[in-house]
Amino acid sequence: MSKNNNNTYRKRKNWTKKNQKKEEEVVKEEKKKQKILRRKKRQKEREELGEKAPPKLVQITQEMTRLPDLTTVVPNDPEVLFSEKTDEMSEYFDKKKKPKICFTTTGNTKVRSPDLIKDLIQCFGNSTFFARRNYKIPEIVEYCNNRKYTDIMIISECNKKINGLIHIHLPIGPTAHYKLSSVVTRSQMKHVPKKFVQYRPELIFKNFSTRLGHTVTRMLNSLMPHNPQYKGRRLLVFHNQRDFVFFRHYRYKFESKEKTSLSEIGPQFTLKLRTVQLGTWDTNHGEYIWYYRSKMGSSRLKWFL
Amino acid sequence: MIQDDIIWSCVGENFCCFKAKTKLETFCRNRYNLSGICRRKLCPLANSQYATVLEHRGKCLLYMKTIERIHTPNKMWEKIVLPDKYSDALKMIDEKLQYFPKMTINKAKQRLTRIRQYLMRMRRMKLTVQPKLVRVNKKVERRERKRENRALEVAKIEKSINNELVDRLKSGLYDGFYNFDQEEFEQMLDKIGAKYEEEEEEKEKEKEKTGGSTFVIDEEAENEMESWGKTPKIWDMEDLVDDDYEKKMKKLKKRKKGKPKFEIEFEQEVNHQQKREKN
Secondary structure, three states: OOHHHHHHHOOOOOOOHHHHHHHHHHHHHHHHHHHHHHHHHHHHHHHHHHHHOOOOOOOOOOOOOOOOOOOEOOOOOHHHHHHHHOOOOHHHHOOOOOOOEEEEEOOOOOOOHHHHHHHHHHHOOOEEEOOOOOOOHHHHHHHHHHOOOOEEEEEEEEOOEEEEEEEEEOOOOOEEEEEEEEEEOHHHOOOOOOOOOOOOOEEEEEOOOEHHHHHHHHHHHOOOOOOOOHHHOEEEEEEEEOOEEEEEEEEEEEEEOOEEEEEEOOOEEEEEEEEEEOOOOOOOOOOEEEEOOOOOOOOOOOOOO | OHHHHHHHHHHOOOOOOOEEEOOOOEEEOOOOOOOOEOOOOOOOOOOOOEEEEEEEOOEEEEEEEOHHHOOOHHHOEEEEEOOOOHHHHHHHHHHHOOOOOHHHHHHHHHHHHHHHHHHHHHHHHHHOOOOOOOOOOHHHHHHHHHHHHHHHHHHOHHHHHHHHHHHHHHHOOOOOOOOOOHHHHHHHHHHHHHHHHHHHHHHHHHHHHHOOOOOOOOHHHHHHHHHHOOOOOOOOHHHHOOHHHHHHHHHHHHHHHHOOOOOOOOOOOOOHHHHHHHO
16 A cells, blocks of 8 residues: 555544535636726726727627527518418417316325416416326326316426426317426415406516527417507516526516516416427327437537527 | 155255245145145145146136156146136146046135135226326425425515506506596595585575575586596495404404593583683
């Protein structure tokens, strides 16, 4: 046994986790200080040089270095417009069909889902909740079609946590399976009114750039009633960032022409797309348009929405 | 028979590769064992006359072993396909195992029934859709949670909503719903109010003269309103009141309960000089 071997495995004197953390903090503070010094230097230089100063350093974000997607939608693409006209959701956009939603759960869950479902029923109008009593999903689809529903939302739960959402668009429409996370219901939020007048809300969809993103927006759009009432000042937001779709529900107020103030009502959750199927929910023989591949060829900067 | 005893003394009491010992029981892992327990009468090695029922691809087969074929292990077990019908299969077992000990017959029949039951269950399950159990990969979950938090920080949702709404305002979606520049609005109102007061005074004077009511159209006021732009829509007070506002007011009221109430009395200054003058 040489001396070198021993040294590599010997811990330093007075080593504990606390001390390690302290050392790390000290190093961090030093780094911060140096960063500030560098910034001040640059500012000075810029002032001195004036116009000849080198351009400002731009922070390289992940959004900048995102891997380009073949399916990003160019605005006013005739192909996309045509395919959207002949879509499963086109009936909604032509204002021939009004949305009618059916909410259920997986299994006979009673722990967390009813809260969320109550909030969502208030959020979207014209929807009803049915208890799931060991009916299989193809059966549910059949019954809903008979009663002319347009959408089914199935909320799944595991270990007392809401973790999934299946959105089936009827009669033949696509199904989307999402992963729900960081769910905050209205009962958990403070300063939230118990009731609010259900004016038809406005919608905001942000950062959906690819074809997949567009289909997802159309599906989510088909849940809402037509003709938003601007008088109500109610907003539903689906904001996509790095493949996470953040859902928020606000009431807004214009304080001036440049500024709005928002007050949050309604539930709050994030969606992550897992699969999209062409027809209704069928795991055996269904045709998948897209599913999330965790290992094969997906890097941190590759986003699909 | 002697051979069987010798085998059992070697296998049953000493080592057997098919034996699995637990605290309560010893089991036999041999494929041909009738019930999986290691016992003298149930051991397929230590019985020269033996029979079992085994299942292959949904079909039940009767395996028989006789003394005549012990020396050829390749051809030791005779396979007989049992009929699909349960009662016929039982009859066949009775027929074939006529001269076998009763224990083997009973055990074989029991084994048959059990096999048939689980085959039925398998067939039924294939028709229905079974829930698929998916693994929860801790690493992946942790990674996704962190990415979600970072994405939230980067998203700046409220800022983007603000920009979106302002753009919509500029594009003209909300025409007719809002009025800005409150100062100008109030100035306009003041102007209109002042004019209205003047005209009222004129009206009163006219009334005194004429002694009747006259109705004059305020053309000037109308023109001013039109020139300013679109006619402002006045909201209901209900819309203006925040839902939070009511809660805040309630809270304030609650706090004030503790404090003592006190009234303020105003004394009227009496002009004593005037009084004296009058008097």
